[in-house]
Amino acid sequence: MTGGPLTPDLRDALAGQISVGALREVSDAYLCEPRGTWQGSAGAVVAPRDTEEVAKVIRFARDHGVAVVPWGGGTGLVGGQTLPNAAPILLSLERMHAIRAVYPDENVLVAEAGAILADVQAAARDAGRLFPLSLASEGTARMGGLLATNAGGVNVLRYGNARELCLGLEAVLPDGSILHGLRRLRKDNTGYDLRNLLIGAEGTLGVITAASLRLFPQPGAEGTAMLVVDGPRAALSLLARAQAMGGVSAFELISGQGLRFLRDHALPVRQPFDDIPDWCVLVDLGLPEGGDPAGQLERLFEAGFEAGEVSDGVIAQSEAQRHELWAVRETIPEANKRTGAIASNDISLPLSEVPGFIEACGARLHAAAELRINCFGHLGDGNLHFNLFPPEGRSKAEYRDRAADLRRIVDDAVAERGGSFSAEHGVGRLKVEQMRRYGDPAKLAAMRAIKDALDPAGIMNPGAVLGD
Template sequence: MLNPADADFLTALPQALLRPVRPSDVEEPRGRWQGQGRAVACPQSAEDVAALIRAARAARVGLVPLGGGTGLVGGQILTDGPAPLILSLERMTALRAVYPQENALVADAGAVLADVQAAAETVDRLFPLTLASQGSARIGGLLATNAGGVNVLRYGNARDLVLGIEAVLADGSILRGLKRLRKDNAGYDLRHLLIGSEGTLGVITAASLKLFPRPAAEGAAFLVVESPEAALALLALAQDRLPGMISAFELIHRQGLEFLAETMPQVRQPFATRPEWMVLVDLGLPLGIDPEAALSGLYEAAGNLVQDGVIAASAAQRAEFWALREAIPAANRKIGAVSSHDISLPLSEIPVFLQQAGPLLARIGQFRVNCFGHLGDGNLHYNVFPMPGRTRADHENQREAVKTCVHDLVHGLGGSVSAEHGVGRLKVGDLERYGDPVKLATMRAIKQALDPDGILNPGAVLRG
């Protein structure tokens, strides 16, 4: 059993590292859960983190790591049980070094993603991890959850962008793994064990990150398609015509545009009549290829796969296209979802899922569905909302049934119920329901070996 972070425990810690708990430290962005904590520790170095973890282990006090607080599965808050010590990396924001010729950058785990992107840009390089919360999300949390974002199609998930990590383990030892090597087969790759472990196996304190050459030109287009099947055919055509140049390929449903019109009418929409389905294609091109010409060529080659389209004529218009895409989650929050689903599927199963999910949900009740997401890598955000005039509170008794309906179908089609947001505390039961038993047993063995006292992010990913 763990103990609470009581006054005696807190008094024994370095007081200069502590601050009071703020509401943002214990609130989940979607407003479903309220966390707890007696104090927030704000270390300034890996050594500080190590000392705090050693103290927590000695006192058997749970420790919940906190990055930017943008996680959507409750991994950063503990709602019940003994009050933990919250460990925030907000003071560890240093960009330690940039190596443009190596295409590498070393950053503290508390560095904000937008600052890392800007640092790369100052040396004419690109750090491609891109998502809506990049102005507040921190590198440590992004790696701990193996964040995805819009550029996975071209550059991969967060784990694909890491050369090495520094982390503190549950016994307070520091893993010094910040090598900037592209090849290193010297034993187990502990970097990838800790990335995606959501702070349950260790606390990431710094990372060596991969940088890339900046594209010589960028372009974007909204293209209207008849169906998800047509969108997949267009994706295949685009990859054939422009190999290695497609940065993102986003699927957007009419419902998302209607939510924007309802809640954020200032967001300019590209078509006078909202299409049932459209895709946002984004290109990063080498020197000598004009983006408008490339997208116009794709439009012409697509034939009847595309009914209409708007090609960005400038960088400002491309930014406007992306502003619309990134506004969709904000509009969703204003409407209030009955149940939100971060799922992934084999590409060929996406149309099957979309054909079957609606009728299955209709057996439960009447809902609106906003389906959008990263079609290029098979990751959809399939979110279920109340009908006009009702609120999510009216469907609270149906929320679990809705989630189970969607997740059962995803699992049956060979997909994942956690594509890019992680497991956190929200999906612990889902992991147990759908996870491979051998995988789960191996995960529990690893957790027991690295954190036998269960102090690191208790209750996240695996039940205590």
């Protein structure tokens, strides 16, 4: 079964069971995802004030067979928060944004699902701690959605994905029962781990309402450098050198194409090199108090230069310069958006396969079509954003009929090397067909069995991850 629409009569009935202010105006702010790929629908937008009210909404949906789409900050890029043509209940967590508690001595923070990531980071910082999840949308993305998609970001290399940063969850299951799992324990060996089942499920198995999050000591000294490398293979060797020295928080691979897009659109970033290199890396260090990140980065540059891996570089000499270097990396997605991608690919590979993939897949694509490739991303954890663009003077609309075939070339090359077609954005609705094509049959069958057992009415985000 699949959850159906919320009719006007049912909307009126629902309104009589929820608090004043919970019913919101249905607007494009809730229905459009950032890339404009998906346009959702909603019979009603409901913003509960607490977990019990979330449970009340889910029980109503279960009893009347109405679809429910959980909505966090609306920043997802695979259509997981949009359900076209079904008029579901769109369940927004925006009113549940409290930081419930901070335990600095335990390195734990408890936040509601509607808490914005930047606010969680700030609460940790105010307590003298670090919450290390960091990504471009952190000013709008909310913790429930970040956990539901197992978000990654720039610090996965050192601290892990959202899954590794969560100790416990409070959630409402599809039958309307509340899972009281806000444990602050590092060890809890008591059977099935429902926390990890819900993380990454994209709202198909329930609604996350709060989480116990891991905190870390704040680095005593930080440093950033952008280094020109001979290519992806040299970048991988340099990563190994940097890790041997210790303290690496992020290691980002950036292609010259991304830097040219920044220049072409005159975006307000200061590029560190007069001549745009073919490849460079952004290295970020976090060291204990008394550490010398600038000196360590200098030693890394010298070792890489002697090995023929590095030819030029800039080491930040101030916090302002650190922000300038990071702004280059963080503005590349905006340059991509203005250029207009034929296909955007969020992929991951075993580290040793990255250089060979970039070379071989690029050759296949150029043999199939005239295009530009902007390859950038989190080299430290094998996650690349391998995006395809039309040549200068042509538009993505000219490639509309070829986009699926070009994406298939990328996905096949990823699968051949033991990688994943979805590294950190999730599956949503955009990648359901890829899930069917490349997913392990035993895994897919087990996922379907879990979905059917927990959500027999099919009301929770129908069509996401597994399809209809």
